[in-house]
Amino acid sequence: MKKITIGEAASQSGVKVPTVRYYESIGLLVAPSRSEGNQRSFEPADISRLAFIRHARELGFEIEAIRTLLTLQDDPHQSCASADAIAKARLVEVEQRIRSLMALKAELETMVEGCGHGRVDQCRVIEVLADHGQCRHSHH
Amino acid sequence: MKKITIGEAASQSGVKVPTVRYYESIGLLVAPSRSEGNQRSFEPADISRLAFIRHARELGFEIEAIRTLLTLQDDPHQSCASADAIAKARLVEVEQRIRSLMALKAELETMVEGCGHGRVDQCRVIEVLADHGQCRHSHH
């Protein structure tokens, strides 16, 4: 077996070197074997696992959710109901976040459009911030 | 003058009590006078300031941006160009975040729809996570 250094594992998976060590430290990655000089020696499966983690992080899953997803992946005979539930929960979160950000966007646009670029005492940005009652959406 | 306790200031501004103390500790709020028994005694202007901060935080402005906005508010004769720039920058951030979340949403929907609710080895959720190449959008 060829030895994969942490640097190679990092560049191949797209996870940074300190982050790889961090994932090992929190038990998301099984501690790899070491070389004579105490350097980590990864295997191809570790790189897949790192790529999995990275992708899940990019999709906004939390570390604990990823931990669950990884244990599911490790035992392919289990029902995928948990994986499904985690993904669905994440979808709901994302949808809520989008709605909330759309409301924010509308608010910010009003602020920016209304700004006459004059002095602060006529500035709509400051004014709206100071008075929530001027918002069109009350629930952000 | 009537004395406003931290609890009243908190409930009237919608900022939590420990958060009010936190804002004072980082200098976002001028330290209020104290009662004989060393308890904070706020004034109405402090409540407006807290409400301003809260509103700005809800709109996603960072503390340092809020610090700038507050100094602008304190001096109404200044140009509001800075306030305008801060709000515009925040608007751009929000727009980017929305685009990114829309891509995520699409990805998550594909995952969830494709899940046959069977066993993990056929689960599309796990499969897509393991292989970024299956994504429709490469740039999340």
Place this chain on the structure above:
DNA sequence: CTACATCCTCTAGCGACTAGAGGTGCAAGA
């Protein structure tokens, strides 16, 4: 053999709070 990149561990820091310990102040009811 000498550079120099990469690796190692460990601690501390980021932002914006939040939680808890351990103690004091104050107002209202018995």
Place this chain on the structure above:
DNA sequence: TCTTGCACCTCTAGTCGCTAGAGGATGTAG
């Protein structure tokens, strides 16, 4: 007046998911 009990005080440490830096060891190319 006393007591109950909530609200207040300070201080430290924890949250999440890394990231940065110190100070030293290892590995490789010329």
